[in-house]
Amino acid sequence: MALPENPFMTRSADCIHLRRYDPTRNMARFYRVTLEATLFGEIVIRRNWGRIGTRGQSREFVVPTMEVALRVMGDLRTGKLRRGYRPS
Numbered sequence: 001m002a003l004p005e006n007p008f009m010t011r012s013a014d015c016i017h018l019r020r021y022d023p024t025r026n027m028a029r030f031y032r033v034t035l036e037a038t039l040f041g042e043i044v045i046r047r048n049w050g051r052i053g054t055r056g057q058s059r060e061f062v063v064p065t066m067e068v069a070l071r072v073m074g075d076l077r078t079g080k081l082r083r084g085y086r087p088s
Contacts, residue, residue: 016077018085019052028052030088031080035069038062043069047076 014035032048050056063069
């Protein structure tokens with residue numbers, strides 16, 4: 001018997017984890033975006049970033065639907081890939 005899907009658990013499709021390494025500039029950074037459902041049916045986009053090995057910083061914002069959340073998540077990913085971040 002399969003367990004019911006929990007909307008509060010992050011699936012791999014709802015998470016982006018990118019890293020950027022540049023030893024010449026002493027740079028080792030991470031960038032993570034996750035999507036989570038609220039009790040009211042909205043979607044929270046949580047962004048975490050910082051130096052690898054630290055907790056880093058985070059920001060959250062709420063969007064009304066999953067379609068909007070996936071579009072924003074794709075735009076964030078595209079921007080970071082342009083800046084040299086790569087999937088980990």
